[in-house]
Amino acid sequence: MRALAGRSALVLFSTLLVLVCLEIALRFLTPPPPPPDDSLRTYTEYDAELGWRGRPDARGTYRAHDFLIDVALNHGGWRDDEPAAPPPRGAASASPSATAAAAPTPKTVALIGDSFAWGFGVQRGDMFADRVEALLPGVRVQNYGVCGYGTDQELQTP
Numbered sequence: 001m002r003a004l005a006g007r008s009a010l011v012l013f014s015t016l017l018v019l020v021c022l023e024i025a026l027r028f029l030t031p032p033p034p035p036p037d038d039s040l041r042t043y044t045e046y047d048a049e050l051g052w053r054g055r056p057d058a059r060g061t062y063r064a065h066d067f068l069i070d071v072a073l074n075h076g077g078w079r080d081d082e083p084a085a086p087p088p089r090g091a092a093s094a095s096p097s098a099t100a101a102a103a104p105t106p107k108t109v110a111l112i113g114d115s116f117a118w119g120f121g122v123q124r125g126d127m128f129a130d131r132v133e134a135l136l137p138g139v140r141v142q143n144y145g146v147c148g149y150g151t152d153q154e155l156q157t158p
Contacts, residue, residue: 040062040147040148042055042058042060042062043055043058043060043062043071043073044146044147045077049156050149050153050156050157051153052146052148053077053146054073054076054077054078054079054146055073055077056073056074056075056076056077057073057074057075058071058072058073058077059071059072059073064121066121067121067122069119069121069122069123070123070124072124078142078143078144078145079118079119079124079127079143079145080129080142080143080144083108083142084105084106084108084140106138106139106140107138107139107140108139108140108141108142109132109136109139109140109141109142110142110144111128111129111132111141111142111143111144111145112144112145112149112154112157113128113144113145113149113154114145114146114147114148114149114150114154115145115147115148116128116145117129117143117144117145118143118145118146118147119143119145120147127143129141129142129143129145144157
C-alpha cells in the first residue's frame, strides 16, 4: 500500500512539473495574445435605468479583429439619421392650401433590438434598418438598436 501511495505521489508530482514547465515555455515562446477589441464603451455611456445607452453624437472608427466600421450616432445616441421632427402643434388647423403645399410626412417604423439592429460589424447602408427602409418606399425606419441590449432593456427604451 505504501509503494502504491509513493508511486501515485510521484506520478502526480511529475504531471504537475510537466504542466508548469509547459506553461512557462508557452508564455516565453509564443506571441502574446492580441489586445482586446476596441470597446463599444467608446460609443456608450452609463444609464441608471438601462445600464448603458448610446452616447449622443459619438463618432469614430470601431476596429475589431475581423472588421473595421465607421460609427456615427445621432443626437439621441442612436446609429441612424436624426428622427423626423413631428409636425408643429396646431398644424392640423392650418389652411388646406398650406397643408397641401407641405411635403407629406413619411410613415415611420421604430426598430428596436440588440447588436443585429445596431449594425455590429457592418457599415451604414448595410444595416438591417437601412435594408428594410430601401425595400419599403415612403417608409422611414428609425433604428433604436443598442449592442448588448436584452428584451428587458428593449422594452424600456424611450
